[in-house]
Amino acid sequence: MTAYDPDNVFARILRNELPAARIYEDDDVLAFMDAMPQGDGHALVIPKMPSRNLLDADPETVSKLFRAAQKIAVAARAAFGADGVFIGQYNEAVSGQTVYHLHVHIVPRFKDVDLRRHAEGGFADPQVLADHAARIRAELDKNEA
Template sequence: MNETAYDPQNIFAKILRGEIPAHRVYEDAHTLAFMDVMPQGEGHTLVIPKAPARGLLDADPASLAAVTASVQRVARAVKAAFSADGLTIFQYNEPAGGQTVFHLHVHILPRHEGVPLKRHEGGMADDAVLAEQAGRIRAALDG
């Protein structure tokens, strides 16, 4: 197996350290959830572990369990905040698997019947839109 080491300079590690801003929606001792800046749909949210992990295969099992619990909690709020008919939740590993940021992360997308996902490379979202969407998710988490 050809594994590459974790790079602590990846963009999500920088978000965790506060070096790059993000629209945060949820945080606990082990995980952080924030808005994807290149969303494939309204409400596209990411959940990451605070512990360094390149992907699913090198993550500590306890960290992976914390991510899964946070994904469930945030996904419920995302679904409610966007009155979604369903959810798409996915996670990529390594370039051949579609991964482009090499810090373990799980995508949460609220889905509505008949509305296709946009391409992930579709460009950066408007900051004000992301801020509004993050607020909706935070309100659903608190409610």
């Protein structure tokens, strides 16, 4: 297996070298909007601990990642009034992984609405992503209250 690249795009987001519409952050994870969303509200949750993917991640890192993913999924579903939520995680190129930093996709789903292909629409409008992040944060705030 190839070694972890500390200059991958998600590592750079963690270091604030690249912008992201941030949703949630704690000591272990960061959640932000996918810049090339497959649907409205498409979020990513990543661990702060460097891991190429699930295959090389420490089990404690995975546990913390999926606890946060559940929290974001519940908030995203509510924020967008979705019928369900797709949660996906890819490992290695053959599975569809394109960024080699462990991450979980959270995509609100709606009856009779297909997902867009990941790069099909290119990069989303940053203001739309910021608005979507704010909607999910508002739901997280409700759940914390």
